[in-house]
Ligand code: NAP
């Protein structure tokens with residue numbers, strides 16, 4: 001269980017990883033029913049970072065039972081007013097802020113991302129998400145509905161809708177933004193009044209477990225949020241198939257997303273999915289290259305390319321292609337690769353040995369199909385899971401590296417002659433999560449934005465997230481939206497009430 005974390009880090013985070021972490025069920029911290037534990041690794045070193053209780057079916061059953069009990073009509077959670085619920089969620093946002101350094105350190109240690117990034121992005125965005133959702137608790141209104149039932153003396157009708165929480169929700173999240181993904185999932189579910197069983201990714205369970213402590217500290221009633229760490233094939237699958245779960249919300253690979261849909265069919269639980277992407281990022285001839293070149297680099301290299309919306313296919317007008325490739329490659333070569341805890345680091349290790357092998361496999365596949373690296377192209381060093389920021393050229397639309405989600409710091413750059421050639425290529429993957437457009441011509445920007453089959457289109461910017469802005473995918477990138485008021489709709493049921501009056 002030893003950890004080699006230096007003493008030079010946030011003391012609370014160091015203490016957190018020094019103990020075997022338990023799971024939260026019904027407000028109590030427990031070992032797994034099986035007594036099993038599993039390791040989570042520090043991807044900068046490949047060494048064990050902490051040991052964590054390994055939940056499986058039995059723990060999921062217990063957690064779902066606790067969530068069901070917390071959802072009963074007369075439970076403290078259900079009796080709470082909308083305003084009280086909102087204040088609790090707001091308080092959680094403030095507690096996250098208060099523990100920024102500790103949460104950011106845990107995130108950096110467990111996931112590998114730069115501490116500076118976790119501190120500036122992951123943690124404040126998570127806090128802000130809860131505060132945004134807190135405001136919605138008092139605004140989940142239904143409608144009054146004018147009916148057209150033919151008039152009969154003595155029978156008129158008054159009809160209205162209620163927005164009610166969907167019930168017990170299972171949430172399964174990935175490892176790329178462990179805390180933020182927990183916030184995206186928990187925030188709207190809590191605002192709607194649901195109860196939750198959350199399963200964090202096996203690679204990065206720590207920040208969700210620390211968040212669960214803050215949830216209890218904020219004062220949420222027992223059983224409202226249960227966190228069961230464990231493996232996807234066991235704990236995750238049990239949650240997705242559970243007959244007493246009303247909705248499952250999943251973020252991860254499209255492949256596992258399809259398994260979730262099948263598992264959910266047993267009791268026809270509601271399903272929302274936020275899946276993979278292979279997002280086109282288009283630089284037009286008239287783009288301001290001063291912003292487009294660094295923008296294109298950060299669109300792919302942010303979070304080491306481990307973003308479902310990463311701008312991984314760069315389409316550049318042929319007239320400026322060489323200049324852009326040179327510019328983005330220069331940016332790639334300048335990026336400081338290193339351990340997340342080093343303040344100078346801009347790009348940390350990939351999350352796991354498995355991801356390292358996966359990304360290197362894609363690089364080899366690209367080279368074997370004739371692609372070349374204008375920058376990067378290799379793994380870095382022997383310790384930890386580092387890959388160079390890579391710009392692939394000589395690529396063709398049908399290559400695996402252009403069609404499949406690599407989930408690493410690898411962009412493919414492809415020239416295009418005109419919009420007629422660009423559009424079909426940009427839309428030609430099974431995904432439809434995001435897209436970027438760089439141009440100084442507002443007409444071209446909006447016309448292309450309308451034609452791209454993507455849930456988010458960024459114009460002259462990329463990776464801008466806001467709790468109020470819905471996020472989700474077209475095509476095989478998912479079902480439903482996260483954030484914004486649309487997320488709340490997906491955690492509520494609409495009840496139509498129709499009353500006769502004289
Ligand atoms: P993944 O397998 O889809 O994992 C996402 C979550 O689903 C994790 O919590 C995982 O658990 C769980 N899970 C796995 N199998 C499950 C099952 N049969 N039933 C229920 N839950 C299950 O993703 P990954 O293996 O970490 O990464 C593989 C690829 O997925 C990446 O290379 C990338 O292309 C894509 N990905 C996309 C996103 C995104 O945000 N869209 C995020 C991560 C990965 P455990 O990890 O604990 O086993």
Ligand code: MG
Pocket residue numbers: 040041042043049109110111203204
């Ligand atoms: Mg880890």
